[in-house]
Amino acid sequence: MGIxxxxxxxxxxxxxxxxxxxxxxxxxxxxxxxxxxxxATIFPSYRDLPPTTEIPANWDVKQGSSFVHVELSTGLAVVxxxxxxxxxxxxxxxxxxxxxxxxxTFSYQFSWTAEEVKRMNYALELTLVNxxxxxxxxxxxxxxxxxxxxxxxxxxxxxxxxxxxxxxDSWSTSELQSRLQLRPGxxxxxxxxxxxYYLLMHIVFEPTSENATCEISLKDxxxxxxxxxxxxxxxxxxxxxxxxxxxxxxxxxxIIGVSAAFFMTAIGTVVGVVAGYAGGIVDEFLMRITDIMxxxxxxxxxxxxxxxxxxxxxxxxxxxxxxxxxxEARIIRSRVLSLREMAFVESAQAAGASNTYIVLRHMxxxxxxxxxxxxxxxxxxxxxxxxxxxxxxxxxxxxxxxxKTLQYAFHSGGFEKLAWWWxxxxxxxxxxxxxxxxxxxxxVDEIVNPRLRRRR
Amino acid sequence: xxGYLFKKIIxxxxxxxxxxxxxxxxxQVFSPTDPMTAFARNPMLSAEAQDAMRRLFGLDQPxxxxxxKHIVNMFTFNFGFSFYTRTPVLDEMLPRLRxxxxxLSLSLTFNVILGVLVGIYAASRRGSKMDxxxxxxxxFTYGAPxxxxxxxxxxxxxxxxxxxxxxxxxSMTTIPAPTDPLAYMADLAYHIALPxxxxxxxxxxxxxxxxxxxxxxSLTEDYIVTARAKGLSERNVLLGHAFRAxxxxxxxxxxxxxxSLFLGGIMTEYIFAWPxxxxxxxxxxxxxxxxxxxxxxxxxxxxxxxxxLLVDLIYGFLDPRIRVGVRR
Numbered sequence: 098m099g100i101x102x103x104x105x106x107x108x109x110x111x112x113x114x115x116x117x118x119x120x121x122x123x124x125x126x127x128x129x130x131x132x133x134x135x136x137a138t139i140f141p142s143y144r145d146l147p148p149t150t151e152i153p154a155n156w157d158v159k160q161g162s163s164f165v166h167v168e169l170s171t172g173l174a175v176v177x178x179x180x181x182x183x184x185x186x187x188x189x190x191x192x193x194x195x196x197x198x199x200x201x202t203f204s205y206q207f208s209w210t211a212e213e214v215k216r217m218n219y220a221l222e223l224t225l226v227n228x229x230x231x232x233x234x235x236x237x238x239x240x241x242x243x244x245x246x247x248x249x250x251x252x253x254x255x256x257x258x259x260x261x262x263x264x265x266d267s268w269s270t271s272e273l274q275s276r277l278q279l280r281p282g283x284x285x286x287x288x289x290x291x292x293x294y295y296l297l298m299h300i301v302f303e304p305t306s307e308n309a310t311c312e313i314s315l316k317d318x319x320x321x322x323x324x325x326x327x328x329x330x331x332x333x334x335x336x337x338x339x340x341x342x343x344x345x346x347x348x349x350x351x352i353i354g355v356s357a358a359f360f361m362t363a364i365g366t367v368v369g370v371v372a373g374y375a376g377g378i379v380d381e382f383l384m385r386i387t388d389i390m391x392x393x394x395x396x397x398x399x400x401x402x403x404x405x406x407x408x409x410x411x412x413x414x415x416x417x418x419x420x421x422x423x424x425e426a427r428i429i430r431s432r433v434l435s436l437r438e439m440a441f442v443e444s445a446q447a448a449g450a451s452n453t454y455i456v457l458r459h460m461x462x463x464x465x466x467x468x469x470x471x472x473x474x475x476x477x478x479x480x481x482x483x484x485x486x487x488x489x490x491x492x493x494x495x496x497x498x499x500x501k502t503l504q505y506a507f508h509s510g511g512f513e514k515l516a517w518w519w520x521x522x523x524x525x526x527x528x529x530x531x532x533x534x535x536x537x538x539x540x541v542d543e544i545v546n547p548r549l550r551r552r553r
Numbered sequence: 554x555x556g557y558l559f560k561k562i563i564x565x566x567x568x569x570x571x572x573x574x575x576x577x578x579x580x581q582v583f584s585p586t587d588p589m590t591a592f593a594r595n596p597m598l599s600a601e602a603q604d605a606m607r608r609l610f611g612l613d614q615p616x617x618x619x620x621x622k623h624i625v626n627m628f629t630f631n632f633g634f635s636f637y638t639r640t641p642v643l644d645e646m647l648p649r650l651r652x653x654x655x656x657l658s659l660s661l662t663f664n665v666i667l668g669v670l671v672g673i674y675a676a677s678r679r680g681s682k683m684d685x686x687x688x689x690x691x692x693f694t695y696g697a698p699x700x701x702x703x704x705x706x707x708x709x710x711x712x713x714x715x716x717x718x719x720x721x722x723x724s725m726t727t728i729p730a731p732t733d734p735l736a737y738m739a740d741l742a743y744h745i746a747l748p749x750x751x752x753x754x755x756x757x758x759x760x761x762x763x764x765x766x767x768x769x770x771s772l773t774e775d776y777i778v779t780a781r782a783k784g785l786s787e788r789n790v791l792l793g794h795a796f797r798a799x800x801x802x803x804x805x806x807x808x809x810x811x812x813s814l815f816l817g818g819i820m821t822e823y824i825f826a827w828p829x830x831x832x833x834x835x836x837x838x839x840x841x842x843x844x845x846x847x848x849x850x851x852x853x854x855x856x857x858x859x860x861x862l863l864v865d866l867i868y869g870f871l872d873p874r875i876r877v878g879v880r881r
């Protein structure tokens with residue numbers, strides 16, 4: 098079963114870039130911060146939260162005039178004025194439905210173009226109307242520097258130009274907020290009920306002389322609401338995808354774990370073999386070093402070294418290997434000690450084999466099974482150590498790891514917001530991965546360890 | 554015996570010395586920031602004042618002098634002043650040491666008692682559902698990272714916003730602590746409950762597994778058959794004979810585990826804001842509080858070496874062969 102777990106994780110890691118299109122480090126604002134996963138809507142408390150929606154506006158004429166000719170198609174409205182010298186205005190509306198609970202923020206965007214403007218002053222104004230409460234909120238207008246408060250006289254704006262194209266959006270919410278003179282969380286006030294809303298576009302034409310023409314086209318109008326539910330596992334405090342972090346974290350964790358365990362075991366094996374085979378002073382010396390290292394407090398030292406030497410992945414792997422190799426060294430050394438007394442070694446020596454040869458041809462292949470078992474069992478401890486270090490905050494900030502996810506969850510309000518989708522998955526992944534390795538390791542251990550072999 | 558003891562103590566002293574030199578190297582030589590950084594953060598500190606401080610802490614003397622002084626200081630427990638809190642490190646450390654010890658010793662006791670009992674029970678019913686269950690739980694908790702389990706518990710039970718929160722969010726006592734001793738004890742118990750529970754849950758499985766395998770080993774011995782043949786009750790056989798044989802191993806295991814307790818405590822204290830040595834260590838590392846961090850590493854080293862020494866002594870006491878040395 099452990100093998101199955103490992104295979105699943107490895108395949109996730111390898112296919113990571115295909116599974117999610119988002120870069121875990123740089124992606125932000127995919128949705129509202131700390132958004133629940135999409136499927137959480139089956140739970141009643143999360144039912145009404147809006148997913149990330151883009152509501153395209155389809156304009157309709159609410160109140161036209163005889164001088165203005167409007168052409169409508171999906172998402173596009175072309176308003177043409179041709180006619181007498183009379184000031185006139187026209188209202189366009191786009192109705193949409195908002196069936197969710199109030200969002201945190203919203204933004205609008207649209208682009209308009211004015212063409213063939215001759216001897217005409219015009220102005221536009223965009224309003225959002227909440228049909229249920231009847232309040233209307235003036236979102237944008239083309240007054241450009243005039244008094245924001247509504248005046249009975251709409252001041253003329255533009256002179257003769259051939260074409261102007263403006264794209265307006267409200268991603269900077271403070272502008273909108275001060276314009277509407279509402280407090281933060283105004284989106285909740287605006288979209289307070291479920292139901293119908295509509296965008297109202299008020300266009301005013303004021304010809305300055307005869308034969309004035311003006312053509313204004315509106316397109317790409319939409320209201321975007323960053324959803325409060327999104328994705329498979331929701332988002333973190335910056336709006337980045339947690340599922341994506343998890344997937345890329347698999348890559349990182351596997352790399353760290355396997356390489357750290359490999360180096361650990363390599364060093365330990367070398368030391369153990371040399372100490373066990375050489376014996377005498379070399380043995381004493383190496384064993385003393387091993388004992389000293391065993392007495393060192395591992396985790397505090399790891400933390401200290403991570404702090405002192407900087408926070409990079411490579412350093413972490415090196416430090417872990419440098420600190421944790423002692424356990425295997427002991428085991429391997431005792432195995433080598435017992436191997437050394439065996440008959441085949443003596444016969445090899447009698448045949449004139451050099452020491453190097455014996456070590457390479459006989460000792461190492463015989464300790465390899467134990468070394469391998471030890472390595473497999475070391476991987477989870479390497480992964481967990483790395484998670485601990487990044488959880489404290491001393492990990493590599495450019496790498497997506499599960500520890501980092503948990504750290505952000507702990508520090509950035511995941512707990513206060515009850516963001517269970519943020520906290521549970523990384524740790525669960527850690528646990529399952531460790532379990533996989535532990536299972537395999539135990540199985541291998543049972544097979545290769547001569548002490549345990551008797552009991553099967 | 555005396556020769557053995559003496560040799561071991563000398564050896565421990567050498568180990569400590571080596572470790573201390575290493576610590577010195579790390580902090581004073583390799584560190585990327587001058588030890589004065591924590592002070593220098595204060596923008597009101599003029600250059601002359603900084604120099605004066607440097608001289609005060611002896612940081613302008615050559616490396617060799619500093620080294621000698623450092624070694625002498627550490628061995629005489631003269632830890633100097635913390636950069637961060639401007640109080641002597643020793644004063645800061647002792648109450649926290651006491652706090653850590655409370656948490657860790659309690660958890661060790663519960664762990665061992667619970668784990669051993671469960672292990673004995675599982676061993677006596679080998680192959681049954683209980684046995685498999687115990688093994689499963691033990692294996693599971695062995696693999697699960699402790700701090701994650703603690704996070705989960707904290708999240709669900711100690712979170713002020715969580716609907717089923719029944720434990721306080723961290724720290725040792727409410728502030729201000731109640732002065733009435735009985736209320737103080739109750740408050741302490743209330744606060745210690747969750748860290749304790751998580752520590753025990755995470756680790757007793759290991760103890761159970763270990764005890765179980767030890768018990769299984771000794772249950773296959775011949776004298777067990779004799780005991781049963783003599784007509785002793787199963788309970789007597791189990792506890793009086795099989796368990797007693799494994800008792801020495803378990804006791805040495807307890808002594809061996811003690812060093813790792815302190816290390817595991819760091820995460821626990823961090824998550825639960827328990828004012829102990831581990832949390833302070835993390836804090837001083839993060840704010841570059843060099844004297845405190847150095848002193849703490851040193852304390853950790855002493856604890857580990859001391860525990861290992863203790864283990865060796867116990868081994869030596871229990872098993873005469875080790876005292877004499879195994880002749881090849």
